[in-house]
Amino acid sequence: VGAALLLAGCGEPPARGDAARGAKLHEVCLDCHGTGLYTKPDRKIKSRDALRQETARWGDYYNPALSKQDVDDLVAYLDKEFYKF
Secondary structure: OHHHHHHHOOOOOOOOOOHHHHHHHHHHHOOOOOOHHHHOOOOOOOOHHHHHHHHHHHHOOOOOOOOHHHHHHHHHHHHHHHHOO
16 A cells, blocks of 8 residues: 555656667657657647557558557657656
């Protein structure tokens, strides 16, 4: 019970990917857009789940599409550097 109470006040659990690998993968994203869309006050991403869904959706445009691990790594990077859920 004590651990559950501690975790309840800490927000979302840490992202499960490798943020360092996600940073390298993110370089491809910069071919189409900068990082400004992550910091806009009216950004539509409001949770890590929404971030994961959008990352996976855009990852389908790549050939080959991003793997589940790629998405996890990108989400870990984006959350650590910009969103901080």
